[in-house]
Amino acid sequence: MRALAAGEKVTRAGVAAEVGLTRATVSTLVDELLAAGLLEERGAQRPGTVGRPGTALGLSATGPAGVGAEIGVDHLAACVVDLRGTVRCRTEAPAANRDRPAPAVLAELAELTARVTKEAQEAGLRPVGTTVAVPGLVGRDRGTVLRAPNLGWEDVPVAAALGANTVVENEANLGALAELWLGGHDRLADFVHVSAEIGIGAALVVEGRLFRGARGFAGELGHVPVRPDGPLCSCGAHGCLETYAGEEALLRSAGVATARGPAALRKAAREGDPAALRALEEAGAALGIALSGAVNLLDPQAVVVGGPLADLAPWLLPGVRRELAARVTDRQWRPEDLVTSRLGRDGVLRGAAYSSVRTVLDDPASWINGSAVTPGGLEG
Amino acid sequence: MRALAAGEKVTRAGVAAEVGLTRATVSTLVDELLAAGLLEERGAQRPGTVGRPGTALGLSATGPAGVGAEIGVDHLAACVVDLRGTVRCRTEAPAANRDRPAPAVLAELAELTARVTKEAQEAGLRPVGTTVAVPGLVGRDRGTVLRAPNLGWEDVPVAAALGANTVVENEANLGALAELWLGGHDRLADFVHVSAEIGIGAALVVEGRLFRGARGFAGELGHVPVRPDGPLCSCGAHGCLETYAGEEALLRSAGVATARGPAALRKAAREGDPAALRALEEAGAALGIALSGAVNLLDPQAVVVGGPLADLAPWLLPGVRRELAARVTDRQWRPEDLVTSRLGRDGVLRGAAYSSVRTVLDDPASWINGSAVTPGGLEG
Structure with missing residues (x-):
């Protein structure tokens, strides 16, 4: 099932080679899965491959x-x-x-x-x-x-x-997890995923699994200190990432009424409003500083910016990228390791x-x- | 072998109960391990336990x-x-x-x-x-x-x-790993271990295993930003933890000649030298700020301060503890989750x-x- 979910080796013979079972065993299993409605046949495999053409298999759409x-x-x-x-x-x-x-x-x-x-x-x-x-x-x-x-x-x-x-x-x-399973990345198994609606959250995927921490609180990127003497955060500390790049802080610093929300901020940025652009640039830099710490600690393959934040990527990401480049110097960190999710909201x-x-x-x-x-x- | 290494269930019957094999099977295995010189017998188990006394077993000292x-x-x-x-x-x-x-x-x-x-x-x-x-x-x-x-x-x-x-x-x-295996902690399997000689390094243990990161660079706590506009670090960035709490920075700020090393700093601190105490207090605060980020991201059970840093714990730790208390507010973080290693150097x-x-x-x-x-x- 996993071999087929990955969309690889989509004939019985291909699956057999992939999973290391005999062709006969795989055929029996495939017949069971077909009967159970988990798989479906999709006609002969495209010609041009060596040997007798197999029947293409796929996960069932019902x-x-x-x-x-x-x-x-x-x-x-x-x-x-x-x-x-x-x-x-x-x-x-x-x-x-x-x-x-x-x-x-x-x-x-x-x-x-x-x-x-x-x-x-x-x-x-x-x-x-x-x-x-x-x-x-x-x-x-x-x-x-x-x-x-x-x-x-x-x-x-x-x-x-x-x-x-x-x-x-x-x-x-x-x-x-959506990014891991459905994001369309090739072999991306270790990454930090940043998302935000009102707060800023991150989730860590390590070796293809969610990393939850000892008590389930891992990923609180929003409360990583960016400037230790910065503004007071709702958590009681000073200078947390959220005080710079949380939705409320971002809207306030852009001069956009909270009630109008991120859509209004996006519109202002698209229209070149200086306050909006400056606010997004500064929020991006704060996000980049916090992520630099995360990358230095965790050494992920990539940082993926997803959720509603992804809509603001064109204006946020330059600051993020600049700080990462300046602060992650001790390893191969490439600008392209910062990725915007294609899944969006x-x-x-x-x-x-x-x-x-x-x-x-x-x-x-x-x-x-x-x-x-x-x-x-x-x-x- | 693991059951015996843990020092638990040290008779054949105890091991059988622990690992879920029959007494007879365990006896056969134990005899093989005794013959191979991996185990040794240590005489009858202390009286007072229920049933026929077993022979205490232990890992071989040869x-x-x-x-x-x-x-x-x-x-x-x-x-x-x-x-x-x-x-x-x-x-x-x-x-x-x-x-x-x-x-x-x-x-x-x-x-x-x-x-x-x-x-x-x-x-x-x-x-x-x-x-x-x-x-x-x-x-x-x-x-x-x-x-x-x-x-x-x-x-x-x-x-x-x-x-x-x-x-x-x-x-x-x-x-x-020494902390995990030999540190004498009970059930400590998820922790951040901070050590320093010249640089500041950390290692992450997750579910009892070393966490290496995608390319083997995980644990670079020394280059987590503490103050983004702080002093220039050898890595090219500004305000990394090392610029506040690395050995060189610490000695300089304490007014101790680099050549005299950490022993001289410890002596000065013990004698109540104000510059040494202030330098250690400030380094502790910087370490606490960087660790706050790590704890917010990783949610470890504990932070263990080990290596040469442990020798400076009495003067460093108050600052670390204060920053952690102020900045990790969103979960159960207790002062006793910051631990000094008993293994020392x-x-x-x-x-x-x-x-x-x-x-x-x-x-x-x-x-x-x-x-x-x-x-x-x-x-x-």
């Missing part, structure tokens, strides 16, 4: 699917992806979730997930589970949001409100949905035998 | 042993440890290795390792390999020092000069020696069958 849901500060969204990671249904609703009672938020989200689930079922897909992305810290049970300051939530049992086979995960982590939601269905790739036998598949292939 | 060697800027050292990690022979020589021709350094080191190896053999030990600690970057072959700026070395084939079964490893990494050398013999713990069968044991159990 069969198991994953539901993703996202709770943002100002929106809710849900989608379904198939085994290939392709989005098959999607819905979104603007919402003012800050300090809104959690039950109301969750009831509305449950409606959205029910809607996309039904739509997916009508298209012949079989959703196996739901992963909810939240801008906060998730408990070890993978069901409770311990703390989401920007929503005003503490100890909210999110999974329980959304039915069976639901897990909850931090949005920065899902953004990073949808990365988190797609990562959530795909993580719900990845367990089937990891363990097709459970699916075939009809045993319960628990969503959340979150370890990459 | 049998396989590991050789460690250390190339410092101003000294060379070698030692041998047994399977238990106990130092059995040790020798050290002051040396002025900065810019001294590498062949001369290596010839002298080979003499020291030959001396401790002979002494160990005479004590009935059988050294299985040598690990050399160097203050520099080591190639993927684990034999070549790619770059050691403080020695003035580039591309020096260290292992080849020291005979068969030799590997080379960065000193900061070995210091961290010898950590690196002991880590080197123990890593040479750990492969026998990991794979006793190869030892018993007489197949070549390659030193370097460096993955923890």
Whole structure:
């Protein structure tokens, strides 16, 4: 299944060579997977290759699917992806979730997930589970949001409100996993993924797995000190990255009213507004200083800027790149190791949905035998 | 072997319960290990426990042993440890290795390792390999020092000069592994280990393994920016941690001549010299700022201060602790999560020696069958 998911060696013979089993064994396995609806045949392989042409195989476009849901500060969204990671249904609703009672938020989200689930079922897909992305810290049970300051939530049992086979995960982590799984990078397995909505979060992927830290708090790039005597941060410290490059700080320094949001800032930058350009340049430099520390400590292959930040990349990245070049001198750090995500704002939601269905790739036998598949292939 | 190395369940029955094999199987294995000289019996277990008293078992104090060697800027050292990690022979020589021709350094080191190896053999030990600690970057072959700026070395084939079964490893990494293996901490598997001789290095241990980064450069704490507009660093950037807390900067700011070294600084601090105390306080604060970033990013269980830095702990640590408390606010960071190593300066050398013999713990069968044991159990 993994060989096929990677889109390589897509005939029975190719898979056999890839995984080191005999052609006969692979044929038996493939027949089982075809019968279970996990694979589909796509006709004869293109001519020109040596030997008898094989039948091209691919992951099924029907069969198991994953539901993703996202709770943002100002929106809710849900989608379904198939085994290939392709989005098959999607819905979104603007919402003012800050300090809104959690039950109301969750009831509305449950409606959205029910809607996309039904739509997916009508298209012949079989959703196996739901992963909810939240801008906060998730408990070890993978069901409770311990703390989401920007929503005003503490100890909210999110999974329980959304039915069976639901897990909850931090949005920065899902953004990073989406980049790993669906970002279209070749062999990118060790990277720092930076994203931001209101706060600035990062997630670390190490050897193709999410790095969570000893207590699950890893990736707090927003509170890395940039200037130790800088402005007071909401966390109580001074000069954290968020006081320079967090959304609120950025909008204020650009002279854009907070209520108008990042879209207004992007517009101002595109129109060449000097205050906006200066604010973005300075935020980029602060981000570059904090990332220099991260790169010196972690030695990742790349830094990926994703989420809403990616929309501001043209104006943010020059400062980031300059600081990295000046401060990471002791190794091969190349300008092209700073990458903008191609997934954009949808990365988190797609990562959530795909993580719900990845367990089937990891363990097709459970699916075939009809045993319960628990969503959340979150370890990459 | 691991159950016995941990010093737990030290009878055959205890080991059986621990590893989930039958008493009979464990007895057979134990007899083989006894015959091979890897274990020894230590008489009846202390009374008072339930059931028939078993015979206490322990790792052999004779049998396989590991050789460690250390190339410092101003000294060379070698030692041998047994399977238990106990130092059995040790020798050290002051040396002025900065810019001294590498062949001369290596010839002298080979003499020291030959001396401790002979002494160990005479004590009935059988050294299985040598690990050399160097203050520099080591190639993927684990034999070549790619770059050691403080020695003035580039591309020096260290292992080849020291005979068969030799590997080379960065000193900061070995210091961290020593802390993991021999530091006497209970269940400490995720930590940042800070050490310094001339530069400031850190090594990250994650889930009980060294974290090397994508290209082997992880842990460059010395070049994490503390004040982005601070003093020019030797690396070309401004305000790196090393410009505040590196040995040279620290001695200068304390008004101690570089040639007199850290011992003179320690003496001045002990005598209450105001310049020395202020310099150490400021270096501690800078270290605390850099470590705050590391803790926010990595969420380790602990930060361990080891190596020569540990000798300055009484004066450095208050500043470190204060900055961590002020800047790591978003999680449970407790003052006692900042730990001073109990291994002191010898950590690196002991880590080197123990890593040479750990492969026998990991794979006793190869030892018993007489197949070549390659030193370097460096993955923890």
